[in-house]
Amino acid sequence: MPQDLSPLWISLKTSLLATFITFFIGIAAAYWMLGYRGKGKSLIEGLFVAPLILPPTVVGFILLVFFGKNGPAGKLMQAFDFSIVFTWYGAAIAATVVSFPLMYKTALGAFEQIDQNLLRVARTLSATESTIFWRISLPLALPGILAATTLAFARALGEFGATLMLAGNIPGQTQTIPMAIYFAVEAGAMDEAWFWAIAIMVISLSGIIAVNLWQELREKRGAGEQGGSGSLALSTQHSALSTQHPALSTQHSTSESGLLVDIEKILPGFHLKVAFAANDRPLGLLGGSGAGKSMILRCIAGIETPTKGRIVLNGRVLFDSQQGINIPSRDRRIGLLVQNYALFPNMTVTQNVAFGLPKGLSKLATKQQVAAQLIAVQLEGLGDRYPHQLSGGQQQRVALARALASQPEVLLLDEPFSALDTHLRSQLEQQMVTTLASYQGITLFVTHNMEEAYRVCTNLLVMEQGKAIQHGSKNDIFERPATVSVAQLTGCKNFSDAVIKTSQEVEAVDWGCRLRVIQPIPDQLSSLGIRAHQLIFTNDSSQDNTFPCWLVKTSETPHRMTLFLKLHSAHSNSNDYHLQAEVFKEKWATMKDQPLPWYVRLDPLRLILMEREFNE
Known part of the structure; x- marks a missing residue:
């Protein structure tokens, strides 16, 4: 064991500081790049990952030029009689620069793995971007971010070339463990070199192993909970939401009520052009895959922006290409239920439903309204469970309760029964019909199943290749289809x-x-x-x-x-x-x-x- 243990403390000090800085900058950069669509994205991406590709000595040389006496940062610091070169601050900066790409790329991958439907649904529930980040994106990406943090720390701990160029090898000041190993071998002190090599391996591998064990325990715990939930009973009773759900806003006059859609959306190989009106009777969008049904819902919800056109809801203009109006999803008062339900996996059933409630409610009011919603969908007593502990039918009902809790003026249902088996589909379809009968807003129901559309909806809009080919009551469309295509879709x-x-x-x-x-x-x-x-x-x-x-x-x-x-x-x-x-x-x-x-x-x-x- 060497007499001087300063390389250990210097390495830990610089690596922890570098990891701390990289943690915040790396997460911010990753989240920003996730949504950035500018022309310079490739260039920015290249700059972010350059320290991972370039030789460390080249990175150190660039840092030396930048922070040196004649560099831009060096000249600025001279006015304050301060220097980065050949100090432990320089070692920390070198470790930060070389570890940043690992933190950035791993965090970006973690964010990219999040189901985008979760974020889209959250926006329709009036959530701000900061709320979405702190309550959904960050918690779901946390395992990946912890892995990124561990890798960044290990990389910072093992940095040599850039540190040598910028901070040098000053015993007791800038000599880190990698420096100590190099110069111990150069001096022939192999025992000392072995000591430091084992020390750095133990420190680095301990962090990585700890994170892996934590993730394994987390997965096993989740699997155990999910396995124990298979016996949850599904009630077949029906309950209307009319007595549980707060009344919808009546700020608009009757003459302005309803949904008016007249939009075009031009994409490579696809052209959506549709115009229709919907009232308080459920409107079914019927058509095969690729007809444009879900795209219409996404445009109404504000998830997609039409190329041109107009969307008006109860007298409020949600989108108008000529006037430059495009209200964000969070302000449209639209409830969205997607195929996989998009329940937030890091939240309990109660928290999922409460996420849709109007902001500013007291804890007591929130608790009462959530309880009322869960009773209405026959899920009382399951508020403390997580989505993975629920059956498919229960997940669908939680998603419906969450959408209705936001008091939407329009409820958009995107093939809500597609993931269910035949028996469960029939039960939930009956409950959906009961729920929609008491819902006071406008409902759009997307499906490719003609019988499902007939049972749930009063009116139908038949779609084919991005165009509406017939619009009217379900009886008219089934009894008198206008074209062969419509007749085929109706069976x-x-x-x-x-x-x-x-x-x-x-x-x-x-x-x-x-x-x-x-x-x-x-x-x-x-x-x-x-x-x-x-x-x-x-x-x-x-x-x-x-x-x-x-x-x-x-x-x-x-x-x-x-x-x-x-x-x-x-x-x-x-x-x-x-x-x-x-x-x-x-x-x-x-x-x-x-x-x-x-x-x-x-x-x-x-x-x-x-x-x-x-x-x-």
Whole structure:
């Protein structure tokens, strides 16, 4: 053991100071770069990580030039009779510069791993950026930041080249452990070199091992808690929120009530252009993946900015490209429920719901309102649990309670049942219908499931490739879809090109038959269709629109049979069919042994007459 232990104290002093400085600067730089979209981002990123790439002696030389007698910082400090060169401050600065890239890059990676939906939802709950940072981003990134801090400390402790250039090797003043090792080996004092080498390895590895053990214990604790929550019961009772939820603001007159959307959003390979109005009746946005449904919600919530257009809510202009108005998400009074629910994992159920409450409430009022919300969604007694301790259905109800707690004027539901199994989906769908019946605001419900849209919503907006192709009541859209695309989205499976023959007769070209129709024939008639469950099997071949048919093949579901039929003659192969018919298995049991041909009637009242697609 060497007589002089000053390298240990100097190393600890400079490394701890460097780590302290790097901790704050590194986190601030990482969080700032996370949201920075300026043109100079690549250059700034390069400057931040340069000390990690450049040789330490080069970094030390640059620092020496900067802080030296003739450098800009050196000249400034001369006025105060102060110098950085060849002092322990110089060693601390060198350690700070070389350890900063590790802190910055690791912290940036930790922030990037946070689900962006958490931050988006927080903004719709009126949270400021500082609140989001302190209550969501920082706590969730903390494991990564602790790892970054440990790495930065280890790097600062082991710094040699830059320190030698800027601070030199002055025993008792700037000689750190790496310096002591180098000069001990140079002098042939191998025992002393071994002592310092072991010391620095023990100090560095102890911190890294401690952080790893803490993370492992944290993960095991979380897994244990989650495993113990599998038996949580899901109540199937329904409870309306009308008696629990505070009344919505009525500051706007009836004539101004409602949501008006007229926007365009131009992206590479996608162009959203839509205009519609919504009132207090739930509006379903129905369409396939990539139709633009979720983008509409994001624009309304302020998460995305339309290229141009206007959004007005109850008389308040939320966005207007011509007037330069774009109200931040936190000020729009909009509740957002996303597919994965975006519950804050570092907060309990109570804290999640309270996050959505208006700011400034007393502790007692907050407690009462949270309790009321949890009772309304049948989660009383679970307020102290964390999201990972809840089932999928319970998480969805917490997210709904949190959204409604913010007293939104608009509730945006982005496929809220997509992550649930069939049984749970049905239960929560029923509760959602009950909740929306008592909700006094405007509801937009995004889904690609036609049956779900029909059960939950009163009105529908059908989307395709960024455009609204039909808007109206669900009954009108399902009974009289305007185009083949709309009919397909609403579940129709039988289509044929159509030609007008008389005022009450059309030819189904693909089916090889003429059909009498009752409803007025559109001037731009293009196609006709009929739903599979509306085909009628009959023994009376004299009725109008009745044709002989042969069974080509069948397809089975738990309760129904789909029959693939060919009209007029027997089929030649399994793909030679005209129509699909759906019948319950009880019906199938009575007809499957009957001799062919069967007779099928296409009821004139059930025929769907459709115009050309809007983009044709």
